[in-house]
Amino acid sequence: MDWLSGFANPIERDVPLGDLTWYRIGGRARYLSRPDNESELERLVRRASEQGVDLKILGRGANVLVRDNGFNGVVVRLDTPAFQRTEVNGERVRVGAGVDLMRLAKRLSHDGLSGLECMAGIPGTIGGAVRMNAGGQFGCIGDVVERCRLLDANGVIETWSKDRLAFGYRISAIGDRVVLSADLRLRRSDRAETRRRFEEIFAAKTASQPISERSAGCVFKNPPGASAGALIDAAGLKGSRCGGAVVSQRHANFICADPSAKASDVERLAGMIAKRVRAEYGTELELEIDIW
């Protein structure tokens, strides 16, 4: 039997990935799967691992640059109902990996549950956000995660508590495991206040970042004690271009893509930025986006 057969949602082949990402560029996935439930996902992950086929989860595609030659493995989307559940129980919320982060943050803060206001303006799914401990100057998601259910390449499901998840700056111990769901601990608070805070943070982001343009958010992590955006700006790189990729005038840590851009333009521009910042300031910039 073909290792790809027997799934309730048939696995597609040779699927363009660009339109599934915010950059809207890049090649195709060899396979694309949208598992119907956890046991189908578990079977897929196990079979891919046995076959030595690479597997990646694609959330909202907000932090990903897919290379022009695509991804030679299985791309998994957790956008079926089984992964989209949200259960609110007092101040505790269990949320599926495929849930849209910003919609959840808006809903909960408008309902007076405080803790996710800092996610205003951060696109992505819960799974992607938890894995990289998404956040900004107002806080990060790891601050409110109590535990996570994770699936490993052997198909084993484990619940990891906050300590084991080891959240750091845009990093956690999750690695290549698949996030199934997360348990969040929020605080019941004044509804008008949490709502105001969410809207205020959202407004600050739209004012300082090119969020309506095609990008993957901040390209580089902030180096310890410094701001990548400020360094790139000070190096005079705003507006610099490689093909269809350009350093944003609004925020220098964003590389925006014209409709004509290739993924290789973005990657070349990122390389050029890192080189210039190294030469000018002796600072090594580390990529924050995922390049597939």
Ligand code: EPU
């Ligand atoms: N700055 C400049 N020029 C620029 C951009 C920034 O001088 O072109 C200066 C700002 O004036 C400020 C400092 O650099 O003094 C820091 O900038 P900002 O407040 O915009 O925050 P950031 O550190 O660049 C971080 C996260 C963002 C997050 C914001 C807001 C990283 C790499 N970036 O940006 O996250 O949205 O805080 O909370 O940690 C992302 O992860 O994709 C992302 C955009």
